[in-house]
Amino acid sequence: MELTLLGTAAAEGWPAPFCVCLNCEAARRRGGVNLRTRSGALVDDDLKIDFCPDTVVQMQQTGRSLARLETLVFTHQHSDHIIPQELWWVERPFTQTPPARPITLCGNAQVLKMVEEQLGDMPAEVRPYVLRLLEPLRPMVTPSGDEILPLPAEHIEGALVLRIRRSAARGGATIFYGHDSGLYPPETLDALAAGPPLDVALFDCTNGGQTVDYRGHMSVSGVVQMAAELRRRGCATGRTRLIATHFSHNGGLLHEELVQAFLPHGIEVGFDGMVVRT
Numbered sequence: 001m002e003l004t005l006l007g008t009a010a011a012e013g014w015p016a017p018f019c020v021c022l023n024c025e026a027a028r029r030r031g032g033v034n035l036r037t038r039s040g041a042l043v044d045d046d047l048k049i050d051f052c053p054d055t056v057v058q059m060q061q062t063g064r065s066l067a068r069l070e071t072l073v074f075t076h077q078h079s080d081h082i083i084p085q086e087l088w089w090v091e092r093p094f095t096q097t098p099p100a101r102p103i104t105l106c107g108n109a110q111v112l113k114m115v116e117e118q119l120g121d122m123p124a125e126v127r128p129y130v131l132r133l134l135e136p137l138r139p140m141v142t143p144s145g146d147e148i149l150p151l152p153a154e155h156i157e158g159a160l161v162l163r164i165r166r167s168a169a170r171g172g173a174t175i176f177y178g179h180d181s182g183l184y185p186p187e188t189l190d191a192l193a194a195g196p197p198l199d200v201a202l203f204d205c206t207n208g209g210q211t212v213d214y215r216g217h218m219s220v221s222g223v224v225q226m227a228a229e230l231r232r233r234g235c236a237t238g239r240t241r242l243i244a245t246h247f248s249h250n251g252g253l254l255h256e257e258l259v260q261a262f263l264p265h266g267i268e269v270g271f272d273g274m275v276v277r278t
């Protein structure tokens with residue numbers, strides 16, 4: 001399994017367009033891994049998580065395409081995770097190579113409503129997407145054979161974090177996509193503990209080095225706490241890649257400083273274009 005982190009910033013990106021704070025200016029100066037676009041990920045070539053406004057440029061920068069996409073799964077309805085107008089690029093004439101079959105599009109009720117508004121009265125038989133509702137703690141198996149377990153997040157109403165178990169034919173790896181969320185609700189931790197060991201776990205680190213843990217997101221200390229909790233419960237093992245992502249300039253720690261902060265805890269720091277192989 002190959003997981004590509006396409007973007008690793010919070011909603012406004014880092015540097016943020018209207019901001020010349022010390023952290024945005026430092027990111028502009030240092031460049032490289034300190035330049036972060038809005039979040040999203042690609043699993044191999046067939047499964048995408050979220051579709052942010054930076055998706056076009058992310059596909060260009062990674063040299064990848066969505067031509068083989070089978071499943072598109074959304075965590076929640078914030079605009080840095082779904083931009084419904086851009087779902088049309090799957091259709092002719094925006095692509096000369098549309099998918100042979102409709103893409104399975106999974107999301108909570110709020111996400112599906114946004115997509116439905118885009119599709120309007122387009123008849124089901126010609127729609128490029130088949131919509132599937134995700135409900136917390138109800139596992140869903142995609143036509144490709146992957147199992148998606150949506151779990152409650154501590155974020156906006158309806159927001160989900162996801163445990164994705166690839167089909168056996170695709171290697172069977174298990175990913176925990178843990179953002180956007182504050183400290184995970186007990187039922188989410190219980191469900192993860194009841195499942196298979198994780199190959200990869202991603203955590204929300206919007207608040208970076210801030211000592212106050214604002215609700216709906218985590219800081220370095222929250223990520224360390226949740227990683228320890230997953231280890232204690234046995235779903236994170238010595239083989240699990242633990243990775244923090246979804247960083248805001250307001251968090252105050254640049255990439256190199258985040259690396260130092262997480263190093264003693266065995267947690268990696270995500271960056272745009274990071275590829276995780278299991």
Ligand SMILES: [Zn+2]
Pocket residue numbers: 010011039078080081180246
């Ligand atoms: Zn977000």
Ligand SMILES: [Zn+2]
Pocket residue numbers: 016019020021022023024025249250
């Ligand atoms: Zn800033």
Ligand SMILES: [Zn+2]
Pocket residue numbers: 076078155156180
């Ligand atoms: Zn959000």
